[in-house]
Amino acid sequence: MAYSTVGVIFSNVHDENIPELSRHRTMASIPFGGRYRLIDFPLSNMVNSGITTVGIVTKNNYQSLIDHLGSGKDWDLARKDGGIILLPPYSDETDAPYTSRLEALKGITGFLNHRKEDYVVISDCDGVARIDIADIVRSHVANQADITMAYTVTDEVESSYYITLDPDETGRVQGVQINPKLNGKANMYINVMVLNREFLIDLIGNAVTRGLTSFGKDILSKSTDTLRIFGYKFDGYYAGIDSLQNYFRHSMELLKKDVRTELFANRDIYTKVRDSAPSKYIDGAKVKDSLISDGCTIEGTVENSILFRGVKVGKGSVVKNSIIMQDTVIENAVELNCVVTDKNVVIRDRRHLSGCEELPYFVSKGRMI
Amino acid sequence: MQRKKECVAMLLAGGQGSRLYALTNKIAKPAVAFGAKYRIIDFPLSNCINSGIDTVGVLTQYEPLELNEYIGNGQPWDLDRAFGGVHILSPYQAKVKSSWYEGTANAIYQNMHFMKKYNPDYVLILSGDHIYKMDYAKMLKAHIETGADCTIAAIEVPLKEASRFGILNTNPDGSIYQFEEKPKQPKSTLASMGIYIFTAQKLFDYLEADEQNPDSSKDFGKDVLPAMLNAGEKMFSYRFEGYWKDVGTISSLWEANMELLGEEPVFDVADPDWKIHSRNPLAPPEYIGDNAEVGNSMVALGCEIEGVVEHSVLASNVVVEEGAEVRDSVIMAGTVIKKGAKVLYSIIDENVTVEEGAVIGDPQEAGKGIAVLGRQITIGKNVKVDGGKILDQDYKGE
Numbered sequence: 001m002a003y004s005t006v007g008v009i010f011s012n013v014h015d016e017n018i019p020e021l022s023r024h025r026t027m028a029s030i031p032f033g034g035r036y037r038l039i040d041f042p043l044s045n046m047v048n049s050g051i052t053t054v055g056i057v058t059k060n061n062y063q064s065l066i067d068h069l070g071s072g073k074d075w076d077l078a079r080k081d082g083g084i085i086l087l088p089p090y091s092d093e094t095d096a097p098y099t100s101r102l103e104a105l106k107g108i109t110g111f112l113n114h115r116k117e118d119y120v121v122i123s124d125c126d127g128v129a130r131i132d133i134a135d136i137v138r139s140h141v142a143n144q145a146d147i148t149m150a151y152t153v154t155d156e157v158e159s160s161y162y163i164t165l166d167p168d169e170t171g172r173v174q175g176v177q178i179n180p181k182l183n184g185k186a187n188m189y190i191n192v193m194v195l196n197r198e199f200l201i202d203l204i205g206n207a208v209t210r211g212l213t214s215f216g217k218d219i220l221s222k223s224t225d226t227l228r229i230f231g232y233k234f235d236g237y238y239a240g241i242d243s244l245q246n247y248f249r250h251s252m253e254l255l256k257k258d259v260r261t262e263l264f265a266n267r268d269i270y271t272k273v274r275d276s277a278p279s280k281y282i283d284g285a286k287v288k289d290s291l292i293s294d295g296c297t298i299e300g301t302v303e304n305s306i307l308f309r310g311v312k313v314g315k316g317s318v319v320k321n322s323i324i325m326q327d328t329v330i331e332n333a334v335e336l337n338c339v340v341t342d343k344n345v346v347i348r349d350r351r352h353l354s355g356c357e358e359l360p361y362f363v364s365k366g367r368m369i
Numbered sequence: 370m371q372r373k374k375e376c377v378a379m380l381l382a383g384g385q386g387s388r389l390y391a392l393t394n395k396i397a398k399p400a401v402a403f404g405a406k407y408r409i410i411d412f413p414l415s416n417c418i419n420s421g422i423d424t425v426g427v428l429t430q431y432e433p434l435e436l437n438e439y440i441g442n443g444q445p446w447d448l449d450r451a452f453g454g455v456h457i458l459s460p461y462q463a464k465v466k467s468s469w470y471e472g473t474a475n476a477i478y479q480n481m482h483f484m485k486k487y488n489p490d491y492v493l494i495l496s497g498d499h500i501y502k503m504d505y506a507k508m509l510k511a512h513i514e515t516g517a518d519c520t521i522a523a524i525e526v527p528l529k530e531a532s533r534f535g536i537l538n539t540n541p542d543g544s545i546y547q548f549e550e551k552p553k554q555p556k557s558t559l560a561s562m563g564i565y566i567f568t569a570q571k572l573f574d575y576l577e578a579d580e581q582n583p584d585s586s587k588d589f590g591k592d593v594l595p596a597m598l599n600a601g602e603k604m605f606s607y608r609f610e611g612y613w614k615d616v617g618t619i620s621s622l623w624e625a626n627m628e629l630l631g632e633e634p635v636f637d638v639a640d641p642d643w644k645i646h647s648r649n650p651l652a653p654p655e656y657i658g659d660n661a662e663v664g665n666s667m668v669a670l671g672c673e674i675e676g677v678v679e680h681s682v683l684a685s686n687v688v689v690e691e692g693a694e695v696r697d698s699v700i701m702a703g704t705v706i707k708k709g710a711k712v713l714y715s716i717i718d719e720n721v722t723v724e725e726g727a728v729i730g731d732p733q734e735a736g737k738g739i740a741v742l743g744r745q746i747t748i749g750k751n752v753k754v755d756g757g758k759i760l761d762q763d764y765k766g767e
Binding site: 267 | 404405406444445630631632638639644645646647649651652653654655656657658659660661662663664665666667668669670671678686
């Protein structure tokens, strides 16, 4: 890309929003959409924008993330210079790993110092969207901005921590609010930010000397006068994953053709390859309005549901409005409605489980019911 | 100590596969798609890596472009090795002589330097024409234990088909006393699978000798193996019992695809103990729509199905629109079957468009045979393509 950019992805921030799914893994490695993990979206967006170096900031529970990323080859990021670089917690003066984004950024200044790119894009893993990051960088450069923050116009938020922006007609942000009371739609920051790399290093250094702790409260919201902060309006489909309920709702949106088209028509969302066999539909299978990933074997009825890789649905079983994750085995004559099963769950013969859209019934990883 | 590989595999992938007609107009037979996400060559390559053989020369000649691109650096099969790995061996120009591969033996002869680089004890010769799962390590063990100079994998075939094969006549201990290439009156039903393990030095010696022989057609089955037998070399058969299918004809390719279907398929590609590796499509999960009916079928990633799919194999990114029907058919990647169109008992290659209301093929019971559409063609609205027809160009009707 014309404006050389390095990526930084925060894999753990927002973990607390979906404790059900992040108990054993990072936010980044939460399964989504049948064969993806949440990190696949920001990572693919970066790769598709010509970024070839991505630092991934981790804190805890990152074993599944390491397993998912491997050498980075599935994202074309197995590279001699750069590629995927894992940035595990780093502490010097204190023994505790970081507790805030600012401390985490301080921990990666070594990485940032070593890079040569002019710009940095920082992204979290709580949004499912196809975002042209190169376009954000172009707008950042054109605005001669210090910080460019991407936002979407929405009134939907479940998270306990969110940021809204007040951009003027030129895009310059006049105010940054942390957790404001919402009256209708607001310009919701989507946790994607572009900065000049050297500027970011100085910003972190200054903040640390001044003893600041919060990137949002102490820096962003207090610097709209002194720094050129710009907003970048993202108009495309954006699914903020900030609760199990929203996870469920946005997953089901993938059954809509326009959402699938926007996210996947270009066939450029990358993910780990597992070499599963294609899915098999046995005689007696009835499948309607569902997404089925590879390696599934279906003998029962599946409606309005998402099946991840390697799921088995036995004879006479009925799966409706449910999300069934990798390698779950649903035996015979089972009935599921509004259920989310984590990986490797077994549901024995004739069990009936039901939740509702507002409160899906959640079965945690590896359980047998 | 010199770095070496115990066994190097040489995969003959130059075959044109002319009996696949439109399906091999632009690609070599080993590159033909199979089983919704595989290509024929995935099977021998997966067998190699699953058997612990990580050095494979792939000899290409006919339309090698797509095959070369597909194999790439071999990463999907874990064959991107610093020492060893998969290598494409195309005919090349040399200072002394440059020539196309003249026969299977000549093809291997021309790549002697490749094999010798790995200083192998044994060489495994394979072809890229068959669908099967085989542990070559077991065969190599048998080769070592019998002390053979050459071991030929063999399978029992029905008597009436035996004259299509190279037939091995063996002693009770499995040693071979006669080799007959496509005999009119076969004495046994033990057919050569075209899979050979040679003790490396013997192979090199006989290839040198065969190359010097002006009367030789430079073929393993016709020349090299008989020469070895005549010279009294120790040759053994290695019996293989399992699924082994030549997919060199339209009907056998169709059959092999159908044998993947069902709860207990004749041939299982989903065997966790013998994974078939392949280059994976970059696509979201398949979407099965509100009015879709999918029964007894295999469907790959990225398909969008709104119509009826019955007893069929659909590769990645196939679209079956509302009211369309696909029955008893094999549809390759990226093909679009539009509204109300019907596909019956057919094989349709990649990126074909079947326009609204068109009818491809006739039901199997009609006895007209399998309809075949070559890649990237368009069949016009409401057009009928009869069963047994083979098309490789756009068709708008009579």
